[in-house]
Every structure is written in C-alpha cells, then in structure tokens.
Amino acid sequence: MPPQLQPYVQQGLDVVNQTIPLEGYLIVAAIMFAIGAWGALIRRNAVVVFMCIELMINAVNLTLVGFSDYLPGADGAGAGYAVLVIAVAAAEVAVGLAIVLAVYRSRKTVNVDEINLMKW
Amino acid sequence: MTSVGQQLIIAAIPVLPALVFVVLALFGRYLGESAQYVAIFGVATSLVFSAFSLYFVIRAQTPIDFAVNWIDLGPGGSFPMGIYVDGLAAVMLVVVCFVSLMIQLYSGAFMQDDSRFAWYYAVLNLFTASMLGLVVAPSFIELYVFWELVGLCSYLLIGHWFEKPSAAKAAQKAFIVTRIGDAALFVGIIMFWREAGTTSFQGITEAAQAGFIGGSLFTTAVILVFVGAIGKSAQFPLHVWLPDAMEGPTPVSALIHAATMVAAGVYLVARTYDIFVQSPAAMLVVAYIGGFTALMAATMALTKKDIKRVVAYSTVSQLGYMMLALGIGSYTAGIFHLYNHAFFKALLFLGAGSIIYAINSYNLTEMGGLRRRMPITFWTMVVAGLSLAGIFPLSGFWSKDAILAATYEQHFYVLYGMVLLTVFLTAFYIFRAIFMAFTGEPRSEGARNATESPGIMTGPMVLLALLSVVSGWVGIPALFGAPEGGFFERIVQPSALANETLALEGHEFSIALAIVSTIVALLGVGLAYLLYVREPERATSLARRFAPVYNFLDDGWYFDALYERVFVRPAMALGRATNVFDRRAIGGLVSGVGRGTGGIGERLRRLQTGGAQNYALFILLSVLVIGVIVGAQYTVLVIGLIALITLVTVAVGARL
Numbered sequence: 001m002p003p004q005l006q007p008y009v010q011q012g013l014d015v016v017n018q019t020i021p022l023e024g025y026l027i028v029a030a031i032m033f034a035i036g037a038w039g040a041l042i043r044r045n046a047v048v049v050f051m052c053i054e055l056m057i058n059a060v061n062l063t064l065v066g067f068s069d070y071l072p073g074a075d076g077a078g079a080g081y082a083v084l085v086i087a088v089a090a091a092e093v094a095v096g097l098a099i100v101l102a103v104y105r106s107r108k109t110v111n112v113d114e115i116n117l118m119k120w
Numbered sequence: 121m122t123s124v125g126q127q128l129i130i131a132a133i134p135v136l137p138a139l140v141f142v143v144l145a146l147f148g149r150y151l152g153e154s155a156q157y158v159a160i161f162g163v164a165t166s167l168v169f170s171a172f173s174l175y176f177v178i179r180a181q182t183p184i185d186f187a188v189n190w191i192d193l194g195p196g197g198s199f200p201m202g203i204y205v206d207g208l209a210a211v212m213l214v215v216v217c218f219v220s221l222m223i224q225l226y227s228g229a230f231m232q233d234d235s236r237f238a239w240y241y242a243v244l245n246l247f248t249a250s251m252l253g254l255v256v257a258p259s260f261i262e263l264y265v266f267w268e269l270v271g272l273c274s275y276l277l278i279g280h281w282f283e284k285p286s287a288a289k290a291a292q293k294a295f296i297v298t299r300i301g302d303a304a305l306f307v308g309i310i311m312f313w314r315e316a317g318t319t320s321f322q323g324i325t326e327a328a329q330a331g332f333i334g335g336s337l338f339t340t341a342v343i344l345v346f347v348g349a350i351g352k353s354a355q356f357p358l359h360v361w362l363p364d365a366m367e368g369p370t371p372v373s374a375l376i377h378a379a380t381m382v383a384a385g386v387y388l389v390a391r392t393y394d395i396f397v398q399s400p401a402a403m404l405v406v407a408y409i410g411g412f413t414a415l416m417a418a419t420m421a422l423t424k425k426d427i428k429r430v431v432a433y434s435t436v437s438q439l440g441y442m443m444l445a446l447g448i449g450s451y452t453a454g455i456f457h458l459y460n461h462a463f464f465k466a467l468l469f470l471g472a473g474s475i476i477y478a479i480n481s482y483n484l485t486e487m488g489g490l491r492r493r494m495p496i497t498f499w500t501m502v503v504a505g506l507s508l509a510g511i512f513p514l515s516g517f518w519s520k521d522a523i524l525a526a527t528y529e530q531h532f533y534v535l536y537g538m539v540l541l542t543v544f545l546t547a548f549y550i551f552r553a554i555f556m557a558f559t560g561e562p563r564s565e566g567a568r569n570a571t572e573s574p575g576i577m578t579g580p581m582v583l584l585a586l587l588s589v590v591s592g593w594v595g596i597p598a599l600f601g602a603p604e605g606g607f608f609e610r611i612v613q614p615s616a617l618a619n620e621t622l623a624l625e626g627h628e629f630s631i632a633l634a635i636v637s638t639i640v641a642l643l644g645v646g647l648a649y650l651l652y653v654r655e656p657e658r659a660t661s662l663a664r665r666f667a668p669v670y671n672f673l674d675d676g677w678y679f680d681a682l683y684e685r686v687f688v689r690p691a692m693a694l695g696r697a698t699n700v701f702d703r704r705a706i707g708g709l710v711s712g713v714g715r716g717t718g719g720i721g722e723r724l725r726r727l728q729t730g731g732a733q734n735y736a737l738f739i740l741l742s743v744l745v746i747g748v749i750v751g752a753q754y755t756v757l758v759i760g761l762i763a764l765i766t767l768v769t770v771a772v773g774a775r776l
Contacts, residue, residue, distance in 0.1 A: 041740070111730060
C-alpha cells in the first residue's frame with residue numbers, strides 16, 4: 001500500500017469501525033417492511049406474496065435485534081424474540097406452502113386475485 | 121263467633137256457582153244440553169246454603185265476619201279476602217240465588233237448541249258467583265274484583281248472540297258505559313285507601329268518624345264511589361246502556377235487572393251506607409239523582425214499542441226509587457224495594473220472554489189478544505204489573521209506599537211530587553204494555569198461532585208470581601196487626617252510627633199517604649185501560665198530535681244522540697287521528713330506520729371483495745391513519761416518514 005494512501009485507508013477503516021447508529025437499523029428495517037407490505041398487497045402470485053411476508057417478518061426481526069443492542073436494560077432479550085419469530089415464520093411457511101399447493105390442485109392457479117370465494 | 125262449619129257453608133255460596141262455571145267452561149261441549157242440570161244443582165245448593173246463612177244471621181243477631189290475608193305489603197298495609205254477612209247481605213244472597221235458580225230453570229226451555237248452550241249456562245253461573253262474591257265482600261278491593269267480574273259477565277251475556285251486530289254493539293256499549301262508573305269507583309277507592317290506609321268498609325267508616333278523612337276530599341271520594349253505583353245501576357246520566365242491553369237473551373235481562381248487575385250499584389251504596397251518611401252532600405246527590413232518574417226513565421218507558429224496553433226502562437226507574445230511598449236516609453225501605461223488585465221484575469222479564477218464545481217478536485204492535493192463548497203468562501204478568509204499580513196488598517205496594525211516605529215525611533216535597541208522578545206513569549206504562557200484548561185482536565200471524573209456553577218456563581213464573589204477591593208481607597208494618605210486624609226491618613236495619621248521624625224521627629205508617637199513592641197508581645192503570653182497551657184509536661191520534669213530545673220520549677230524551685255527538689264522535693275522531701299518526705309517523709320512522717340501514721348495508725357490501733389483499737390493504741391504511749393520529753404531536757416527522765416509506769416502496773416495488 002503506498003504510504004500516501006495510508007491516511008485515506010485509515011479514514012475508511014474509521015468509518016467502518018464506527019458504531020452504526022440505531023436509526024440506521026430502523027431505517028433499513030422500515031424500508032424492508034415497506035417493500036414487503038407493498039409486495040404482499042400488489043403481487044398476484046401467492047408464492048411471491050409469501051416471500052414478501054417473510055421480508056416483513058425479517059424487517060421486524062431486524063428492529064428487534066437492533067433494539068436489543070441499543071437499549072441498556074434489554075439485556076439481549078430482543079435477540080431471543082428474534083429466534084422465536086424465525087421459528088414461527090418457518091412453521092408459517094410450511095403451512096402456507098401447503099395451502100398454496102392445495103389451492104393449486106383444486107383451482108389450477110395460485111393467483112390470489114382469483115381466489116375470492118368469500119366475496120359478498 | 122262463627123263456627124268453622126258456618127264459615128264453610130257461607131264461603132261455599134259464591135264458590136259453588138264459580139265451580140259450576142269451571143266445569144261447564146271445560147267440559148260444556150261434552151255435556152251439551154245436560155249442562156243445565158249441573159248448573160241448577162250448583163245454584164240450588166247455593167240457595168239452600170244462603171237460607172242457612174240468613175238463619176244464622178237472624179239467630180245470632182250479629183254479622184258473620186271472617187277473613188284471610190290475601191296480599192300483605194308489610195308496613196304498606198294489607199288486603200284481606202274475607203266474608204262479611206249481615207242481614208242485608210244475607211237477604212241479598214237469598215234473593216240472588218233464588219232469582220238465579222228460577223232463571224236457570226226457565227232458560228232450559230228458552231235457550232233450547234242454542235249453539236252455545238253450555239257456555240251460556242257457564243257464564244250465567246259466573247255471573248251469579250260474581251254477584252254473590254260482591255254481596256259478601258267486606259272491603260272495597262274485594263268488592264271491586266267481583267264488581268269487574270259482574271261487568272265482564274254482563275258483557276258476555278248481552279253479547280251472547282254476537283252474530284247479530286246490534287247485540288255485539290249493545291254488549292260493547294254496556295261494557296264501556298259501566299266502565300266510566302268503574303273508573304270513578306276505583307279512583308274513589310284509591311282516595312279512601314290513601315287517606316285511611318285501609319279499604320275495608322269498617323276501617324274507612326272509623327277513619328271518617330275519627331276525622332282522618334273529611335271535608336271536600338271525603339265528599340269527593342264518596343261521590344266517586346256513587347258514580348260507580350250510577351254506572352252499574354244505570355242511573356242518570358249513565359243509564360243509556362241498560363235499554364240496549366235488551367239485545368241479550370231475555371232470561372239474561374231478567375237476571376241483570378232483578379238480581380245481579382244493576383242491583384250491585386244499589387247494594388254498593390247500602391253496603392257503604394255508614395260512609396255515605398257522613399257526607400250530607402253526597403246523600404243529597406244520591407237522593408236527587410235517584411228521584412230524577414225515576415221520573416225520567418218512567419217517561420221514556422211510555423212510548424216504547426219493544427216490550428222488553430218498556431220493562432228495561434221500568435228497571436231504571438225503580439232503581440231510581442231505591443237510590444232515592446237510600447239518599448233520604450230511608451235505608452230499610454230502599455233495600456226492601458230492591459228485594460221486592462227482584463221478584464216482580466224477574467217475573468216481568470220471564471213473562472216477556474214467554475211471549476217472545478211464543479210469537480218470536482219483541483214488538484208490542486205485533487201482539488194482541490194473547491190473553492186466551494197464554495193464560496198463565498197473562499195472569500202472572502198482571503200480578504207482576506200490579507206489584508210494580510204498587511197496588512195494595514201486593515209486595516210492590518209495601519216497599520214503594522214506604523219510600524213515598526219517607527220522602528214526604530222528611531220534607532222532600534219536590535222529590536215527593538216527582539215520585540208520585542212516577543207512580544202514575546209506572547202504572548200507566550206497564551199496563552199499556554200488558555193491555556197491548558194481551559187484549560184486543562191479534563195483530564200478526566204469530567200472535568194468532570201463539571200457544572202457552574212449556575211447564576219448565578211457566579213453573580218458575582208461577583212461583584215468582586206467588587212471591588210478587590207475598591214477598592212484601594214480611595215488611596208489613598205492625599199497624600196491621602201482623603204477628604211479625606216489621607220483620608224485615610229487624611233483619612235489615614241501618615247501623616247505630618247511621619241512625620245517629622241521620623237523626624231521623626220515626627213515623628207511624630200513614631194510611632193517608634198509602635191511599636194517595638194507591639189511588640194515583642189506579643188512575644194510571646185506568647188511563648191505560650181507557651187508551652189501549654176501550655179506545656185504541658185515541659192513543660194513536662194522541663201520539664200523532666203530540667208528535668214532537670212522542671219522539672222526544674221514544675228516543676229516550678235524545679240522550680243517545682247527545683252522547684253520540686259529544687263523546688262518541690270526538691273519541692272516534694281521536695282514535696282515527698291516533699291511528700294515522702301511529703301508522704305514518706311512528707311506523708314511518710321505524711321502517712325508515714330499517715330501510716336506511718338496509719340501504720347502507722347494500723352499498724357497503726361491495727367492500728367485501730373476498731380478496732385477501734384488499735383486506736390487508738385496509739388494515740395497512742388503518743394502521744397508518746392510527747399512526748398519524750397517535751403521532752399527532754410529531755406530525756411533520758410522522759408524515760415525512762410515511763411519505764418517505766411510501767416513496768421508497770413505490771420506487772422499489774415498481775421494479776418487483
């Protein structure tokens with residue numbers, strides 16, 4: 001490494017090593033959640049809708065983990081909740097995909113807008 | 121003190137006919153025309169028991185009085201159900217049972233082949249039971265219960281042939297008109313209860329004596345009670361229902377007029393006499409209403425063509441006598457007249473019924489010449505007519521004369537003039553009816569072919585005719601040397617309190633007054649003979665010459681027309697207005713709310729698309745709105761954040 005680059009590298013390392021503020025986590029999580037919500041609302045394919053739901057769940061996980069690091073009294077409880085949420089999400093995916101398969105078998109489609117038997 | 125056996129016997133008097141009612145109401149359709157035997161057995165037993173009770177009362181010289189607690193309100197007071205039988209009540213019990221028995225015997229033939237024979241007998245017995253219950257009641261509340269039952273039964277019986285619209289109307293009229301009186305009576309009872317804390321006659325009398333109730337409040341309450349009696353006893357101005365009540369079967373008219381219903385009003389005044397005497401104003405009201413009604417109804421009876429209506433108006437008139445007697449303080453004479461009247465009035469109705477049975481018409485102008493064809497009916501009717509007119513020595517004479525004499529001797533000269541005129545009119549109208557029905561030539565095919573009624577009808581008539589002659593003899597004053605002079609007076613006498621309050625001076629039987637009243641009555645009979653037997657054309661020409669007067673009397677002084685204008689039509693208009701208001705305003709409001717809700721639902725159901733994503737969208741939007749509201753203090757921050765998120769989402773999502 002040329003010595004004249006040394007200060008710049010050091011500067012970069014400082015930035016990386018700096019603690020990321022809580023707002024950073026929250027903003028990323030909010031964006032993830034919004035993308036997930038958007039997708040869940042507008043996509044027609046049921047599998048994609050599931051993926052979007054996963055995205056929302058993970059956004060929530062991210063906030064949990066973030067808060068667990070930044071709140072002094074939390075004592076890492078948020079991370080524990082995150083693990084719980086991951087387990088529940090896995091179970092939910094298993095059930096959900098089974099429903100999607102069953103719907104596909106009976107109706108030959110997985111488009112959510114065509115599944116509207118509960119209409120008025 | 122009364123033994124348990126005596127208590128049971130007296131309690132059985134009203135209970136037996138009530139029991140008969142239950143049996144006949146439940147099993148009447150299986151019994152058919154055998155229902156009459158059940159009924160007659162019940163009433164005959166009651167009659168025997170009431171004879172016992174009369175004997176008990178005469179022997180013991182004290183009233184039979186016992187009660188059980190019915191409603192106990194603790195400190196709020198209590199309402200006992202009890203029985204109080206003194207001489208007055210015992211005499212009434214015997215009269216009611218006897219007349220009812222005669223009428224039930226008679227009805228067996230009269231009501232033959234009626235489609236509701238058993239029901240007729242059932243109600244007849246309930247009627248008798250209610251009246252007997254009313255007679256033995258010791259308190260206003262108990263009396264009121266039976267009072268209403270009497271009204272109900274009269275409604276059912278007057279409307280027995282309810283297929284006829286006029287009968288259905290008459291039943292309603294009777295019920296509604298007497299209801300006016302009943303309402304007043306009830307208000308009176310409440311006033312007494314409020315002030316005296318009890319509804320027993322004894323208790324109220326004592327409270328009034330002790331001064332707990334007094335003044336105008338007391339007088340008002342007494343007069344309200346009297347209005348109840350006016351309604352039931354068909355006194356002016358609530359007399360309009362009684363003539364219309366002739367739409368019922370004739371034996372029912374006999375029962376209503378002789379023993380039950382109309383007697384109830386007079387009996388109420390007699391029963392509460394100790395209360396009445398403490399209000400001189402109320403007594404005067406009673407006397408003048410009675411005297412006026414006597415005269416008014418007698419004039420109305422003069423021109424009637426319906427034989428039953430003649431007799432009906434005569435009842436109104438005779439009840440007026442009784443009220444008058446009670447009002448002027450001549451208690452014994454009033455009750456004596458009630459007792460005599462029961463027999464001859466029942467007989468008059470049964471006689472009229474016998475004619476109706478024979479020729480199937482009420483109309484006097486379609487009768488005539490029935491004397492030879494129906495001799496028993498004729499002679500019994502003549503006996504009843506003479507008794508009603510007050511001819512010596514028939515029963516009606518003794519009581520009527522006692523009333524007249526008392527009116528004169530207590531210086532009510534106006535009233536005396538009125539009743540003396542009534543005596544004349546009474547004799548005239550009843551013999552007008554008898555002469556028109558029985559003498560001359562038959563005026564219709566039915567009258568030509570008439571035959572005497574069967575023995576089961578004439579039997580009770582003969583028995584009643586016998587009583588119409590002799591029933592008054594128990595009250596013959598001692599002057600005539602009868603061994604039991606003034607027997608009736610000793611059984612039925614006003615209480616010591618009433619005597620003291622009224623402070624009447626006693627009078628000897630006055631032969632002069634008796635002769636005057638008999639002559640006046642004979643004049644009435646003579647005039648009727650002159651006009652309807654000797655020169656029947658004279659009567660019609662007189663009616664034509666005085667047509668306005670004739671119509672005025674024939675339409676009952678236009679009372680019906682007046683009430684129609686003043687009360688019935690406004691009430692009907694109010695009813696119609698209420699009906700329209702109910703249907704348009706209230707009904708419109710209610711169904712409008714219903715329709716509005718339905719319409720909103722119809723629009724909102726479009727929101728239920730069945731698409732899960734739509735629902736999710738709503739949820740999201742709602743959360744956002746909640747977020748905005750909750751975060752109102754950081755409005756700018758929150759809105760900015762949401763806008764940012766939305767923008768980014770759109771930006772990213774558009775690619776997805």
